[in-house]
Amino acid sequence: MSGTTMTQTAQAATQAAQGQAQGGQQLPCYFDANRTFTWHHKTQVAGVEWKNPVGTASGTFNFDAVRPFYDVSQLGAVSTKGVSPVPWEGNPVPRTAETPAGSVNSVGLQNPGVDDYLVNDLPRLKAAGATVITNVAGHSDDDYAEVVSKLADHESDMLEINVSCPNVSADGLSTGTDPVALKRLVKRLRPLTDKPMIVKLTPNVTDIRPIAEACIEGGADALSMINTFVGMRFDIRTGKPILANITGGVSGPCVHPMALAFVYKTRQAFPEIPIIGIGGISTGEDALEFLYAGANAVEVGSAALADPVAPLRIACELDALLDQRPELAQALEEGRTWQS
Numbered sequence: 001m002s003g004t005t006m007t008q009t010a011q012a013a014t015q016a017a018q019g020q021a022q023g024g025q026q027l028p029c030y031f032d033a034n035r036t037f038t039w040h041h042k043t044q045v046a047g048v049e050w051k052n053p054v055g056t057a058s059g060t061f062n063f064d065a066v067r068p069f070y071d072v073s074q075l076g077a078v079s080t081k082g083v084s085p086v087p088w089e090g091n092p093v094p095r096t097a098e099t100p101a102g103s104v105n106s107v108g109l110q111n112p113g114v115d116d117y118l119v120n121d122l123p124r125l126k127a128a129g130a131t132v133i134t135n136v137a138g139h140s141d142d143d144y145a146e147v148v149s150k151l152a153d154h155e156s157d158m159l160e161i162n163v164s165c166p167n168v169s170a171d172g173l174s175t176g177t178d179p180v181a182l183k184r185l186v187k188r189l190r191p192l193t194d195k196p197m198i199v200k201l202t203p204n205v206t207d208i209r210p211i212a213e214a215c216i217e218g219g220a221d222a223l224s225m226i227n228t229f230v231g232m233r234f235d236i237r238t239g240k241p242i243l244a245n246i247t248g249g250v251s252g253p254c255v256h257p258m259a260l261a262f263v264y265k266t267r268q269a270f271p272e273i274p275i276i277g278i279g280g281i282s283t284g285e286d287a288l289e290f291l292y293a294g295a296n297a298v299e300v301g302s303a304a305l306a307d308p309v310a311p312l313r314i315a316c317e318l319d320a321l322l323d324q325r326p327e328l329a330q331a332l333e334e335g336r337t338w339q340s
């Protein structure tokens with residue numbers, strides 16, 4: 001965002017805080033950098049209390065972009081961009097292509113590395129009062145181990161291990177598609193940290209249950225699902241793939257029904273493991289469906305790219321929907337789910 005645009009958005013946020021939008025209309029309640037909400041329905045994920053069940057999904061949240069609009073401590077949690085041991089430049093452009101009800105991206109986990117994260121993003125997020133989930137990325141088991149060790153003594157509330165990246169320790173495949181490699185990785189990371197460890201699963205598998213089982217046996221405290229589906233698009237004028245990386249990850253409303261099925265199947269097989277549902281959430285109703293499928297909480301991704309306040313709006317909508325569903329709300333508060 002340019003300096004001018006930031007100033008304009010900050011002014012707009014100030015106007016909103018005063019309830020004065022252009023034309024005298026009041027802007028929606030969540031467009032207010034100073035507003036503290038009264039949440040009626042909290043949840044728990046692996047012993048960590050979230051003040052509401054809605055967090056941001058990794059790679060779609062930027063603290064500097066959203067703070068003129070809302071107070072990030074109002075969200076259930078904030079999952080950061082994937083953090084790697086050294087800076088990653090990401091993939092060549094073009095990196096995104098639209099698709100009906102979603103997009104395909106090959107951003108490639110661009111990030112400034114764990115040392116930068118520890119002096120910049122993490123302290124600022126904690127100073128703002130956020131419940132922080134640090135998303136961890138790696139191209140080898142050693143990469144993951146290095147990041148997890150460096151984070152162990154810092155103030156992140158939870159870790160989310162993204163096992164969708166191609167991993168040299170798993171012959172270049174994503175660790176998340178191979179139960180043996182996955183269990184080995186989770187087992188190796190487990191003793192390196194006391195922090196609750198979420199493993200974020202890829203949907204690019206035939207059956208999610210052996211994958212979830214490998215994580216649980218390796219010592220994961222919670223699972224989050226789903227990451228993006230492998231996809232691509234062609235430019236019909238040139239006959240070539242649109243993305244420079246050829247393929248990318250599909251996200252957005254088009255993945256919502258599949259993501260629900262992943263959560264539901266996992267919950268049926270493993271009644272106890274905390275699950276964060278992710279995929280195509282753009283309304284409180286979408287989030288509620290994940291809670292009925294057996295999730296303890298949700299993360300909002302692509303919707304926040306189009307509308308930075310979407311996660312907070314969705315949290316407000318879900319809070320109102322839970323007001324009308326006391327049985328579900330009580331289960332979440334007690335660390336249970338609708339399905340267990």
Ligand SMILES: Cc1cc2nc3c(=O)[nH]c(=O)nc-3n(C[C@H](O)[C@H](O)[C@H](O)COP(=O)(O)O)c2cc1C
Pocket residue numbers: 057058059060080081082105107109135162200226227228250251252253255278279280281299300301302303
């Ligand atoms: C631009 C973009 C960047 C992403 N970066 C990451 C990342 O760094 N780590 C990760 O675990 N997931 C990443 N994801 C996946 C999302 O966190 C989420 O799992 C996925 O997009 C599905 O949710 P959605 O349909 O709500 O977007 C990214 C997704 C997008 C669209």
